[in-house]
Amino acid sequence: xxxxxxxxxxxxxxxxHAMELEAQERYEFLARQxxxxxxRELARLFQTLARVExxxxxxxxxxxxxxxxxxxGPLDFRWEGAESPEALDLGDMDYLMSPRRALLLAxxxxxxxxxxxxxxxxxxxxxxxxxxxxxxxxxxxxxxxxVHRELRKYPEEDDRRHEDMDPAGEG
Amino acid sequence: MTVQTPRxxxxxxxxxxxxxxxxxxxxDYHVLLSVTRALAEMGTPPEDIAVISGIGCSSRFxxxxxxxxxxxxxxxxxxxxxxxxVARPDLTVLVMSGDGDGFSIxxxxxxxxxxxxxxxxxxxMDNRVYGMTKGQPSPTTEPDWxxxxxxxxxxxxxxxxxxIALASGANFVARTFSGDIRNATRIIVEAVQHPGFSFVEIxxxxxxxxxxxxxxxxxxxxxxxxxxxxxxxxxxxxxxxxGFNVGVLYKGRRKPFAGQxxxxxxDAAVFDEExxx
Numbered sequence: 001x002x003x004x005x006x007x008x009x010x011x012x013x014x015x016x017h018a019m020e021l022e023a024q025e026r027y028e029f030l031a032r033q034x035x036x037x038x039x040r041e042l043a044r045l046f047q048t049l050a051r052v053e054x055x056x057x058x059x060x061x062x063x064x065x066x067x068x069x070x071x072x073g074p075l076d077f078r079w080e081g082a083e084s085p086e087a088l089d090l091g092d093m094d095y096l097m098s099p100r101r102a103l104l105l106a107x108x109x110x111x112x113x114x115x116x117x118x119x120x121x122x123x124x125x126x127x128x129x130x131x132x133x134x135x136x137x138x139x140x141x142x143x144x145x146x147v148h149r150e151l152r153k154y155p156e157e158d159d160r161r162h163e164d165m166d167p168a169g170e171g
Numbered sequence: 172m173t174v175q176t177p178r179x180x181x182x183x184x185x186x187x188x189x190x191x192x193x194x195x196x197x198x199d200y201h202v203l204l205s206v207t208r209a210l211a212e213m214g215t216p217p218e219d220i221a222v223i224s225g226i227g228c229s230s231r232f233x234x235x236x237x238x239x240x241x242x243x244x245x246x247x248x249x250x251x252x253x254x255x256x257v258a259r260p261d262l263t264v265l266v267m268s269g270d271g272d273g274f275s276i277x278x279x280x281x282x283x284x285x286x287x288x289x290x291x292x293x294x295x296m297d298n299r300v301y302g303m304t305k306g307q308p309s310p311t312t313e314p315d316w317x318x319x320x321x322x323x324x325x326x327x328x329x330x331x332x333x334x335i336a337l338a339s340g341a342n343f344v345a346r347t348f349s350g351d352i353r354n355a356t357r358i359i360v361e362a363v364q365h366p367g368f369s370f371v372e373i374x375x376x377x378x379x380x381x382x383x384x385x386x387x388x389x390x391x392x393x394x395x396x397x398x399x400x401x402x403x404x405x406x407x408x409x410x411x412x413x414g415f416n417v418g419v420l421y422k423g424r425r426k427p428f429a430g431q432x433x434x435x436x437x438d439a440a441v442f443d444e445e446x447x448x
Contacts, residue, residue: 025183032190074182074208075356082353090204091350091388093195094378 005078006120009128010069015077016136017060017069019113023086024053030088037095045099049106053086056139085112086140100154107147114140179214182207187237193228196385198349198375199296203235205352205373206265206294209359210238213263220263223252225277228303229269229296229375238265246276249284249293256291260429263363264291271301274310274330281332285339285368290427292362292369295332296349298377298384306380318380332372333409337402337421342367344405344421348391349375354417361419367427374415387415394418 006012027050034043079085086109117137121130185207193199210220220238224230226245233240239262243251252266273281273295284293299316301307308321310330317324336344343365347355355373362369374391376384394412398419399405405421 030195033195036190036192037195074212075353075360082351089350090200091196091198091376091378091385095195097195 006124006129007126008068008070009126009132010067011072011078012120012129012132012136013060013064013067014069014072016117016132017057017064018072018077019084019086019116020053020057020060022084023088023109023113024050024057026087026090027053030090030093033093034095034097039095039097042097042099042102045102052143079116085116086110098154100151100156103147103151103154107144107151110140110143110147114144116140179216180211182211185210185217185220185237187235189234191231191235193231194302194377194379196376196378197228197302198298198373198377198384199229199232201349201352202229202294202296202355202373202375203232205349205355205359206232206267207236208352208356209363212356212360213363215263219261220265221252221255221259222265222267223248223255224267225272226303227269227272227301228298228377229267230272232267246272246278246280248272249277249280252291252293253284253287253289256289257429260290265363266291266293268293268295269302269309270295270297270299270311270330270332271309274332278310278330282335282339285336285341285370287428288340288342288367288425290367290429292359292371294359294362294371294373296373296375297332298375298381299329300377300380302377302380316381331410332370333420334406336370337406337409340368340425341370341421342423342425342427343369343419344409345370345419346372346374347417348387348415349373350388351391351417354393358419365422367423367425374417390415391417394420398422400424 006015027046031043031046031050034046077084088105088109092105114137117133117140121133121137124130191200191203217238222233222236222238222240224232224242225248230242233242241251248266248268252264256262256264268277297311299309299311301309306318306320308316308325312325313329314326315324333344333346343362345358345362347358349355358371362371374387376387378385392415394416396408398421400423402421409420
Protein backbone atom coordinates (compact mmCIF):
# COMPACT_ATOMS: atom_id res chain seq x y z
CA UNK A 1 0.00 0.00 0.00
CA UNK A 2 1.12 3.53 -0.69
CA UNK A 3 0.45 6.60 1.47
CA UNK A 4 3.93 8.00 0.96
CA UNK A 5 2.72 11.36 -0.27
CA UNK A 6 0.74 12.12 2.87
CA UNK A 7 2.32 15.33 4.13
CA UNK A 8 0.25 16.45 7.12
CA UNK A 9 -1.56 14.96 10.09
CA UNK A 10 -4.80 16.35 8.61
CA UNK A 11 -4.28 14.42 5.38
CA UNK A 12 -3.54 11.27 7.37
CA UNK A 13 -6.75 11.66 9.39
CA UNK A 14 -8.72 12.26 6.17
CA UNK A 15 -7.33 9.01 4.75
CA UNK A 16 -7.91 7.04 7.95
CA HIS A 17 -11.48 8.30 8.21
CA ALA A 18 -12.25 7.60 4.55
CA MET A 19 -10.78 4.11 4.91
CA GLU A 20 -13.00 3.20 7.87
CA LEU A 21 -16.08 4.83 6.38
CA GLU A 22 -15.62 3.08 3.05
CA ALA A 23 -15.11 -0.26 4.80
CA GLN A 24 -18.29 0.32 6.81
CA GLU A 25 -20.29 1.26 3.70
CA ARG A 26 -18.92 -1.71 1.80
CA TYR A 27 -19.87 -4.18 4.54
CA GLU A 28 -23.35 -2.65 4.77
CA PHE A 29 -23.69 -2.91 1.00
CA LEU A 30 -22.57 -6.55 1.07
CA ALA A 31 -24.96 -7.33 3.94
CA ARG A 32 -27.87 -6.02 1.84
CA GLN A 33 -26.55 -7.96 -1.16
CA UNK A 34 -26.54 -11.19 0.82
CA UNK A 35 -30.01 -10.50 2.26
CA UNK A 36 -31.26 -10.11 -1.30
CA UNK A 37 -29.78 -13.50 -2.16
CA UNK A 38 -31.04 -15.10 1.07
CA UNK A 39 -27.60 -15.85 2.50
CA ARG A 40 -28.67 -14.70 5.96
CA GLU A 41 -25.72 -16.01 7.90
CA LEU A 42 -23.35 -13.99 5.78
CA ALA A 43 -25.62 -10.94 5.89
CA ARG A 44 -25.40 -11.01 9.71
CA LEU A 45 -21.62 -11.38 9.59
CA PHE A 46 -21.27 -8.39 7.22
CA GLN A 47 -23.59 -6.33 9.45
CA THR A 48 -21.36 -7.09 12.43
CA LEU A 49 -18.22 -6.12 10.51
CA ALA A 50 -19.95 -2.91 9.35
CA ARG A 51 -20.71 -1.99 12.96
CA VAL A 52 -17.07 -2.52 13.95
CA GLU A 53 -15.80 -0.33 11.10
CA UNK A 54 -18.46 2.30 11.82
CA UNK A 55 -17.31 2.48 15.44
CA UNK A 56 -13.76 3.12 14.27
CA UNK A 57 -14.94 5.80 11.86
CA UNK A 58 -16.74 7.58 14.72
CA UNK A 59 -13.60 7.38 16.87
CA UNK A 60 -11.54 8.99 14.13
CA UNK A 61 -14.20 11.69 13.72
CA UNK A 62 -13.64 12.54 17.39
CA UNK A 63 -9.91 12.85 16.74
CA UNK A 64 -10.59 15.11 13.76
CA UNK A 65 -12.43 17.71 15.82
CA UNK A 66 -10.51 20.99 15.86
CA UNK A 67 -7.97 19.67 13.35
CA UNK A 68 -7.36 21.05 9.86
CA UNK A 69 -8.57 18.04 7.84
CA UNK A 70 -8.75 18.56 4.07
CA UNK A 71 -11.58 17.29 1.88
CA UNK A 72 -10.13 14.80 -0.58
CA GLY A 73 -11.82 13.92 -3.88
CA PRO A 74 -12.43 10.33 -4.97
CA LEU A 75 -9.49 10.40 -7.39
CA ASP A 76 -7.05 12.09 -5.04
CA PHE A 77 -6.59 9.56 -2.25
CA ARG A 78 -3.08 8.16 -1.96
CA TRP A 79 -4.07 4.52 -2.08
CA GLU A 80 -1.84 2.48 -4.31
CA GLY A 81 -4.74 0.36 -5.57
CA ALA A 82 -8.03 1.30 -7.13
CA GLU A 83 -9.82 1.49 -3.78
CA SER A 84 -9.10 2.11 -0.14
CA PRO A 85 -7.09 -0.79 1.32
CA GLU A 86 -9.70 -1.86 3.87
CA ALA A 87 -12.64 -2.22 1.46
CA LEU A 88 -13.50 -5.71 0.26
CA ASP A 89 -13.46 -6.11 -3.51
CA LEU A 90 -17.03 -6.44 -4.78
CA GLY A 91 -15.69 -8.68 -7.54
CA ASP A 92 -14.64 -11.33 -5.02
CA MET A 93 -18.20 -12.02 -3.93
CA ASP A 94 -20.49 -14.90 -4.81
CA TYR A 95 -23.94 -15.52 -3.44
CA LEU A 96 -23.13 -18.89 -1.92
CA MET A 97 -20.02 -17.63 -0.17
CA SER A 98 -19.31 -19.19 3.23
CA PRO A 99 -18.63 -17.09 6.35
CA ARG A 100 -15.11 -18.51 6.45
CA ARG A 101 -14.37 -17.32 2.93
CA ALA A 102 -15.83 -13.89 3.75
CA LEU A 103 -13.65 -13.71 6.85
CA LEU A 104 -10.57 -14.59 4.80
CA LEU A 105 -11.36 -11.63 2.52
CA ALA A 106 -11.92 -9.43 5.60
CA UNK A 107 -8.58 -10.63 6.97
CA UNK A 108 -6.82 -9.63 3.76
CA UNK A 109 -8.49 -6.21 3.91
CA UNK A 110 -7.33 -5.65 7.51
CA UNK A 111 -3.81 -6.72 6.54
CA UNK A 112 -3.81 -4.21 3.67
CA UNK A 113 -4.95 -1.47 6.06
CA UNK A 114 -2.18 -2.39 8.49
CA UNK A 115 0.38 -2.34 5.67
CA UNK A 116 -0.82 1.12 4.62
CA UNK A 117 -0.13 2.67 8.04
CA UNK A 118 2.98 0.60 8.75
CA UNK A 119 4.44 1.63 5.38
CA UNK A 120 3.71 5.28 6.09
CA UNK A 121 5.36 4.95 9.50
CA UNK A 122 8.50 3.58 7.85
CA UNK A 123 8.74 6.31 5.24
CA UNK A 124 7.89 9.50 7.07
CA UNK A 125 10.05 11.56 9.40
CA UNK A 126 7.24 13.89 10.53
CA UNK A 127 6.70 13.22 14.24
CA UNK A 128 2.99 14.06 14.19
CA UNK A 129 2.30 11.74 11.27
CA UNK A 130 4.46 9.01 12.83
CA UNK A 131 2.49 9.16 16.09
CA UNK A 132 -0.88 8.73 14.36
CA UNK A 133 0.42 6.19 11.83
CA UNK A 134 1.83 4.06 14.66
CA UNK A 135 -1.46 4.23 16.54
CA UNK A 136 -3.55 3.33 13.48
CA UNK A 137 -1.15 0.54 12.48
CA UNK A 138 -1.49 -0.94 15.96
CA UNK A 139 -5.29 -0.75 15.77
CA UNK A 140 -5.29 -2.51 12.41
CA UNK A 141 -3.01 -5.21 13.83
CA UNK A 142 -5.59 -5.74 16.57
CA UNK A 143 -8.28 -6.06 13.90
CA UNK A 144 -6.17 -8.68 12.13
CA UNK A 145 -5.95 -10.63 15.39
CA UNK A 146 -9.70 -10.32 15.93
CA VAL A 147 -10.49 -11.72 12.47
CA HIS A 148 -8.04 -14.57 13.10
CA ARG A 149 -9.97 -15.40 16.27
CA GLU A 150 -13.28 -15.34 14.36
CA LEU A 151 -11.83 -17.63 11.71
CA ARG A 152 -11.19 -20.35 14.29
CA LYS A 153 -14.97 -20.75 14.63
CA TYR A 154 -15.27 -22.04 11.06
CA PRO A 155 -13.79 -25.30 9.75
CA GLU A 156 -11.24 -25.10 6.98
CA GLU A 157 -13.28 -27.23 4.57
CA ASP A 158 -15.64 -24.26 4.17
CA ASP A 159 -12.95 -22.52 2.09
CA ARG A 160 -14.27 -24.07 -1.10
CA ARG A 161 -16.89 -22.39 -3.22
CA HIS A 162 -20.26 -24.04 -2.56
CA GLU A 163 -21.90 -25.98 -5.33
CA ASP A 164 -24.19 -23.74 -7.37
CA MET A 165 -27.60 -25.37 -7.88
CA ASP A 166 -28.24 -23.03 -10.81
CA PRO A 167 -24.88 -23.21 -12.51
CA ALA A 168 -23.61 -20.98 -15.27
CA GLY A 169 -24.13 -22.24 -18.78
CA GLU A 170 -26.59 -24.96 -17.80
CA GLY A 171 -29.62 -22.78 -18.58
CA MET B 172 -4.14 26.88 7.15
CA THR B 173 -5.03 26.01 3.57
CA VAL B 174 -8.32 27.49 2.43
CA GLN B 175 -10.25 25.03 0.29
CA THR B 176 -13.45 25.29 -1.69
CA PRO B 177 -15.75 22.70 -0.11
CA ARG B 178 -16.61 19.80 -2.37
CA UNK B 179 -20.25 19.95 -3.32
CA UNK B 180 -21.00 16.25 -3.56
CA UNK B 181 -19.94 12.83 -2.37
CA UNK B 182 -20.42 9.68 -4.43
CA UNK B 183 -23.18 8.64 -2.02
CA UNK B 184 -25.17 11.73 -3.06
CA UNK B 185 -25.66 10.10 -6.46
CA UNK B 186 -26.81 6.71 -5.12
CA UNK B 187 -30.49 5.98 -4.61
CA UNK B 188 -31.93 4.01 -1.69
CA UNK B 189 -32.82 1.12 -3.98
CA UNK B 190 -30.78 -1.99 -3.32
CA UNK B 191 -29.16 -3.36 -6.49
CA UNK B 192 -30.13 -6.94 -7.28
CA UNK B 193 -27.24 -7.86 -9.55
CA UNK B 194 -25.53 -11.15 -8.71
CA UNK B 195 -22.84 -10.83 -6.03
CA UNK B 196 -19.49 -10.46 -7.82
CA UNK B 197 -21.05 -8.82 -10.91
CA UNK B 198 -18.84 -6.16 -12.50
CA ASP B 199 -21.81 -3.80 -12.73
CA TYR B 200 -21.45 -3.07 -9.00
CA HIS B 201 -18.01 -1.66 -9.74
CA VAL B 202 -19.44 0.42 -12.57
CA LEU B 203 -22.03 1.89 -10.19
CA LEU B 204 -19.18 2.92 -7.87
CA SER B 205 -17.19 4.41 -10.75
CA VAL B 206 -20.11 6.37 -12.18
CA THR B 207 -21.17 7.83 -8.81
CA ARG B 208 -17.56 8.75 -8.01
CA ALA B 209 -17.15 10.34 -11.43
CA LEU B 210 -20.32 12.39 -10.92
CA ALA B 211 -19.07 13.50 -7.48
CA GLU B 212 -15.73 14.44 -9.02
CA MET B 213 -17.44 16.59 -11.66
CA GLY B 214 -19.70 18.28 -9.12
CA THR B 215 -22.77 18.44 -11.36
CA PRO B 216 -25.97 18.46 -9.28
CA PRO B 217 -27.95 15.18 -9.48
CA GLU B 218 -30.98 17.07 -10.81
CA ASP B 219 -28.95 18.21 -13.82
CA ILE B 220 -28.11 14.65 -14.85
CA ALA B 221 -30.27 12.12 -16.70
CA VAL B 222 -29.39 8.41 -16.73
CA ILE B 223 -31.08 6.57 -19.59
CA SER B 224 -31.13 2.82 -20.23
CA GLY B 225 -32.75 0.04 -22.23
CA ILE B 226 -33.25 -3.52 -21.00
CA GLY B 227 -30.88 -5.99 -19.40
CA CYS B 228 -28.86 -6.35 -16.20
CA SER B 229 -26.86 -3.18 -16.93
CA SER B 230 -30.04 -1.27 -17.73
CA ARG B 231 -31.20 -1.44 -14.12
CA PHE B 232 -28.75 1.39 -13.60
CA UNK B 233 -31.11 4.42 -13.49
CA UNK B 234 -32.95 3.00 -10.48
CA UNK B 235 -29.73 2.83 -8.51
CA UNK B 236 -28.78 6.47 -9.02
CA UNK B 237 -30.27 9.57 -7.50
CA UNK B 238 -30.39 11.44 -10.82
CA UNK B 239 -33.28 11.69 -13.24
CA UNK B 240 -33.63 8.39 -15.01
CA UNK B 241 -35.53 6.50 -17.67
CA UNK B 242 -35.49 2.70 -17.88
CA UNK B 243 -36.64 2.49 -21.49
CA UNK B 244 -37.38 0.01 -24.23
CA UNK B 245 -34.97 -2.73 -25.29
CA UNK B 246 -32.22 -1.31 -27.52
CA UNK B 247 -33.78 2.14 -27.74
CA UNK B 248 -31.90 3.98 -25.01
CA UNK B 249 -29.82 6.01 -27.48
CA UNK B 250 -32.88 7.19 -29.42
CA UNK B 251 -34.50 8.33 -26.21
CA UNK B 252 -31.32 9.96 -24.93
CA UNK B 253 -30.75 11.77 -28.23
CA UNK B 254 -34.21 13.30 -28.08
CA UNK B 255 -33.70 14.32 -24.48
CA UNK B 256 -30.31 15.92 -25.07
CA VAL B 257 -31.46 17.86 -28.11
CA ALA B 258 -34.52 19.13 -26.24
CA ARG B 259 -32.64 19.78 -23.00
CA PRO B 260 -29.02 20.55 -23.90
CA ASP B 261 -28.43 21.82 -20.37
CA LEU B 262 -28.63 18.26 -18.98
CA THR B 263 -25.68 15.90 -18.66
CA VAL B 264 -26.92 12.72 -20.32
CA LEU B 265 -25.47 9.30 -19.52
CA VAL B 266 -26.69 6.25 -21.40
CA MET B 267 -26.12 2.88 -19.73
CA SER B 268 -26.31 -0.32 -21.74
CA GLY B 269 -24.97 -3.82 -22.21
CA ASP B 270 -23.60 -5.77 -25.15
CA GLY B 271 -26.97 -7.33 -26.03
CA ASP B 272 -29.11 -4.23 -25.57
CA GLY B 273 -26.51 -1.95 -27.15
CA PHE B 274 -25.03 -3.95 -30.01
CA SER B 275 -27.76 -6.38 -31.05
CA ILE B 276 -31.23 -5.00 -30.43
CA UNK B 277 -29.89 -1.44 -30.34
CA UNK B 278 -27.14 -1.92 -32.91
CA UNK B 279 -28.60 0.37 -35.52
CA UNK B 280 -29.18 3.15 -33.02
CA UNK B 281 -25.54 2.79 -31.97
CA UNK B 282 -24.31 3.53 -35.51
CA UNK B 283 -26.48 6.58 -35.91
CA UNK B 284 -25.84 7.96 -32.42
CA UNK B 285 -22.11 7.90 -33.26
CA UNK B 286 -22.82 9.54 -36.60
CA UNK B 287 -25.00 12.29 -35.09
CA UNK B 288 -22.41 13.09 -32.43
CA UNK B 289 -24.85 14.52 -29.92
CA UNK B 290 -23.06 15.55 -26.72
CA UNK B 291 -23.70 12.59 -24.41
CA UNK B 292 -21.85 9.63 -22.94
CA UNK B 293 -22.65 6.03 -23.83
CA UNK B 294 -21.35 3.49 -21.32
CA UNK B 295 -21.68 -0.14 -22.34
CA MET B 296 -21.06 -2.81 -19.70
CA ASP B 297 -19.78 -5.60 -21.92
CA ASN B 298 -19.88 -9.08 -20.38
CA ARG B 299 -20.14 -10.96 -23.68
CA VAL B 300 -23.34 -12.74 -22.66
CA TYR B 301 -27.06 -12.20 -22.12
CA GLY B 302 -27.06 -12.57 -18.35
CA MET B 303 -30.63 -11.57 -17.53
CA THR B 304 -32.08 -14.26 -19.80
CA LYS B 305 -29.71 -16.95 -18.49
CA GLY B 306 -26.66 -17.07 -20.67
CA GLN B 307 -27.26 -16.84 -24.41
CA PRO B 308 -24.31 -15.67 -26.56
CA SER B 309 -24.34 -11.94 -27.38
CA PRO B 310 -22.81 -10.04 -30.33
CA THR B 311 -19.46 -9.77 -28.51
CA THR B 312 -19.27 -13.43 -27.38
CA GLU B 313 -16.20 -15.32 -28.57
CA PRO B 314 -17.01 -17.76 -31.43
CA ASP B 315 -15.77 -20.77 -29.48
CA TRP B 316 -17.55 -20.10 -26.18
CA UNK B 317 -19.01 -23.49 -25.41
CA UNK B 318 -22.12 -23.61 -23.22
CA UNK B 319 -25.34 -25.58 -22.83
CA UNK B 320 -27.14 -22.97 -24.92
CA UNK B 321 -24.42 -22.73 -27.59
CA UNK B 322 -22.78 -26.18 -27.80
CA UNK B 323 -19.38 -25.86 -29.44
CA UNK B 324 -19.79 -22.09 -29.66
CA UNK B 325 -21.58 -19.98 -32.25
CA UNK B 326 -18.68 -19.91 -34.69
CA UNK B 327 -19.58 -16.29 -35.43
CA UNK B 328 -17.12 -13.42 -35.51
CA UNK B 329 -17.72 -11.09 -32.57
CA UNK B 330 -18.92 -7.54 -33.10
CA UNK B 331 -16.08 -5.03 -32.55
CA UNK B 332 -17.79 -2.08 -30.84
CA UNK B 333 -14.80 0.26 -30.58
CA UNK B 334 -13.99 0.04 -34.28
CA ILE B 335 -17.65 0.39 -35.22
CA ALA B 336 -17.87 3.49 -33.00
CA LEU B 337 -14.83 5.01 -34.71
CA ALA B 338 -16.04 4.20 -38.20
CA SER B 339 -19.45 5.65 -37.39
CA GLY B 340 -18.14 8.97 -36.07
CA ALA B 341 -18.01 8.78 -32.27
CA ASN B 342 -15.92 11.66 -30.93
CA PHE B 343 -14.38 9.87 -27.93
CA VAL B 344 -13.64 6.15 -27.66
CA ALA B 345 -12.29 4.36 -24.61
CA ARG B 346 -12.16 0.94 -23.01
CA THR B 347 -11.80 0.24 -19.33
CA PHE B 348 -12.28 -2.59 -16.84
CA SER B 349 -14.96 -2.50 -14.16
CA GLY B 350 -12.64 -3.73 -11.40
CA ASP B 351 -10.17 -0.89 -11.93
CA ILE B 352 -12.46 1.65 -10.32
CA ARG B 353 -9.99 4.52 -10.28
CA ASN B 354 -9.18 4.23 -13.98
CA ALA B 355 -12.82 3.73 -14.89
CA THR B 356 -13.77 6.81 -12.85
CA ARG B 357 -11.13 8.92 -14.60
CA ILE B 358 -12.24 7.74 -18.02
CA ILE B 359 -15.91 8.43 -17.31
CA VAL B 360 -15.06 11.98 -16.18
CA GLU B 361 -13.03 12.51 -19.33
CA ALA B 362 -15.77 11.03 -21.54
CA VAL B 363 -18.48 13.25 -20.07
CA GLN B 364 -16.31 16.36 -20.35
CA HIS B 365 -15.30 15.67 -23.96
CA PRO B 366 -17.70 17.36 -26.41
CA GLY B 367 -19.84 15.17 -28.63
CA PHE B 368 -20.73 11.49 -28.48
CA SER B 369 -18.43 9.62 -26.13
CA PHE B 370 -18.36 5.84 -26.13
CA VAL B 371 -16.90 3.89 -23.21
CA GLU B 372 -16.79 0.11 -23.29
CA ILE B 373 -16.42 -1.27 -19.78
CA UNK B 374 -15.38 -4.90 -19.57
CA UNK B 375 -17.70 -6.00 -16.77
CA UNK B 376 -17.59 -9.70 -15.84
CA UNK B 377 -20.76 -11.79 -15.59
CA UNK B 378 -19.62 -14.09 -12.80
CA UNK B 379 -22.75 -16.24 -13.01
CA UNK B 380 -22.82 -17.24 -16.67
CA UNK B 381 -19.21 -16.42 -17.55
CA UNK B 382 -17.22 -17.31 -14.39
CA UNK B 383 -14.13 -17.43 -16.61
CA UNK B 384 -14.41 -13.64 -16.82
CA UNK B 385 -13.25 -13.35 -13.20
CA UNK B 386 -9.80 -13.72 -14.80
CA UNK B 387 -10.19 -10.46 -16.72
CA UNK B 388 -8.66 -8.61 -13.79
CA UNK B 389 -5.39 -10.39 -14.60
CA UNK B 390 -5.70 -9.85 -18.35
CA UNK B 391 -6.34 -6.12 -18.73
CA UNK B 392 -3.39 -3.80 -19.29
CA UNK B 393 -3.02 -0.07 -19.92
CA UNK B 394 -2.89 1.14 -23.52
CA UNK B 395 0.75 1.70 -24.37
CA UNK B 396 0.13 4.78 -26.49
CA UNK B 397 -1.49 8.17 -26.01
CA UNK B 398 -4.95 8.75 -27.51
CA UNK B 399 -4.94 9.98 -31.09
CA UNK B 400 -7.33 12.29 -32.96
CA UNK B 401 -6.87 10.26 -36.16
CA UNK B 402 -9.71 7.71 -36.38
CA UNK B 403 -7.89 5.54 -38.95
CA UNK B 404 -4.85 5.28 -36.71
CA UNK B 405 -7.01 4.54 -33.68
CA UNK B 406 -8.90 1.87 -35.61
CA UNK B 407 -5.67 0.16 -36.68
CA UNK B 408 -4.50 0.08 -33.07
CA UNK B 409 -7.78 -1.30 -31.79
CA UNK B 410 -8.08 -3.93 -34.56
CA UNK B 411 -4.67 -5.28 -33.68
CA UNK B 412 -4.89 -5.21 -29.89
CA UNK B 413 -5.89 -8.18 -27.74
CA GLY B 414 -9.22 -6.74 -26.57
CA PHE B 415 -7.85 -6.04 -23.09
CA ASN B 416 -6.06 -2.79 -23.86
CA VAL B 417 -7.61 -0.19 -21.52
CA GLY B 418 -7.48 3.58 -21.71
CA VAL B 419 -8.65 6.46 -23.86
CA LEU B 420 -8.01 5.36 -27.44
CA TYR B 421 -9.42 8.20 -29.51
CA LYS B 422 -10.31 11.85 -28.88
CA GLY B 423 -11.81 13.51 -31.91
CA ARG B 424 -12.40 17.14 -32.78
CA ARG B 425 -15.81 16.97 -34.48
CA LYS B 426 -18.28 19.64 -33.48
CA PRO B 427 -21.22 18.08 -31.61
CA PHE B 428 -24.68 18.16 -33.12
CA ALA B 429 -26.72 20.54 -31.05
CA GLY B 430 -30.10 20.55 -32.75
CA GLN B 431 -31.51 23.21 -34.99
CA UNK B 432 -33.88 26.11 -34.64
CA UNK B 433 -36.33 24.60 -32.19
CA UNK B 434 -33.75 23.47 -29.65
CA UNK B 435 -31.93 26.77 -29.83
CA UNK B 436 -35.10 28.69 -29.31
CA UNK B 437 -36.14 26.44 -26.41
CA ASP B 438 -39.72 27.43 -27.15
CA ALA B 439 -42.54 24.89 -27.21
CA ALA B 440 -44.38 27.00 -29.78
CA VAL B 441 -41.53 26.50 -32.23
CA PHE B 442 -41.85 22.73 -31.81
CA ASP B 443 -45.60 22.95 -32.36
CA GLU B 444 -45.06 24.92 -35.55
CA GLU B 445 -42.43 22.51 -36.79
CA UNK B 446 -44.66 19.47 -36.31
CA UNK B 447 -47.99 21.04 -37.31
CA UNK B 448 -49.92 18.99 -39.88
